[in-house]
Amino acid sequence: MSKLVIREYIDVMANDKQDEVIYLSRIAQTVRVVQLMLDMLDASEQQLALQLNTEHGQRMDVARLYSDKDVAERYGVHVRTARDWISSGRIRGFRMDRRWYSRADWLDEYEGQMAVELE
Known part of the structure; x- marks a missing residue:
């Protein structure tokens, strides 16, 4: 647009x-x-x-995107594992041009859920 x-x-x-x-x-x-x-x-x-x-004097917050490779590096897992997590809904994300992506705030949300589960 x-x-x-x-x-x-x-x-x-x-x-x-x-x-x-x-x-x-x-x-x-x-x-x-x-x-x-x-x-x-x-x-x-x-x-x-x-x-x-x-x-132009405008302020819009844009969440950083992480590719499936970035997610894998962040959590120390294989890229296929990161893709499985995103595609299954364990981590919120979406597919675009044969790659899976997640946003920074969605990864923070996942980490918060994992912290609660560990308590």
Whole structure:
């Protein structure tokens, strides 16, 4: 989605201010869509997006993505094991272009669950 398309979408919504609830709901949906798009970027693209947002006075938090290889290195397991964990739902993640990914906050969530289970 280009900046122009997003801008046009926001302009259309601004013309529909009669119902403030619908307007705010659409803004929230747009923000969620943009956040999901940013979440799917690799680490270098995320850094570029953050830099562009900072330059234009915008602040959006983008969770760092870890590939299946990164997850395997983080936990000291084989890449196949990391893929199995992500694909089975043990660790939240998603598949994109034949690779599995997880976000930093999802890995933190997994580690928190593991800590509770060990207690």
